[in-house]
Amino acid sequence: MADAPLSRRQMLGLLGAGLLTACSPTRRESGTEATRERHLPPPTQTTTTAPTTTTTAAPQFVSNLPPFDTVNPMSGFVAFGDFGGGPAQGQVAAGMLQWVRDGHRVDALVTTGDNVYDFGEPKFFEAHLKAPYRALQNTGLPLWVTLGNHDVAGGHGDKQLKFLGLPPLPYTKSLPGVRFLFLDGNRPGDEAQKKWLAEQLAAPSPPLFTVAVFHQPIFSCGLHGRTPAVIEHWYSMLNGAVSLVLTGHDHHYERSLSAEGTTYIVTGGGGRELYPLFPLCNPPEQRVGRSKHHFTAVETYSDRMALTAVAIDGSILDQVDIPAALPSP
16 A cells, blocks of 8 residues: 655654755754854854944845745744834834845734833824834734733723734734734733633644744843743743744843743844843843844744844844744654
């Protein structure tokens, strides 16, 4: 009897085990990292230098990068946070528009909170949420947000979500290959929200990638630092169960990687005044830390998410591949 054809997930398992080969980047084993540098110098670490220190090599720019792949991504998005009314909000928006014009896949705009300053006032909704991104949204890109502490400070968080046509937190959104879990980091101890998160993570047949989005970070070397309540209530549920966690709150870029293989990003450089990073913080999970206005772009392929942090001058702050989890045997 002829063998049954392999499914896509079986093919992916064989690729990950090295029994088949393909034109794809190396995978990251648990607790280690395989980055796709694309001829870039190593990213600046915050362990021994001030966070604003530049590298000695000449910066690489988006327009100078070689093509991503010969295979088109199945979806893509850009993430940013802590921007509403900030002095660099327009520059970050322009950078994201240039990213799209350079031919990168973007299907949605994702925020990590603190979208409207200082108290989430409805009178600023149009100026902070719509006007800077009109050129992007004219192409039909949705804006999916979580809420930060500034968004809820005046009691207007639900109004902001309604203004954007979004449901109350928590909620889910999806793109091909990716499931987003938008959570309210202002109330991590809420039992109904914890139950919802557990149910989402236990759902059968999840997509290749799950991305959690909330405001207050689990890992950070910024002014706010780690968030004890989020760690207490969500960390054990998320760590190892999701591919990527996107947060803001501290106004910089930071990437950490847990031993269980979950990547944690602080992308709080969306426009407001920047915060410093503390070099002596140096958590063992930290891989990159930069105090620059930026956005974080992610393109999804059949075996990985390609993540790129782009500063407002077009320079690349960080690049990494997040591999798809191999299917269970």
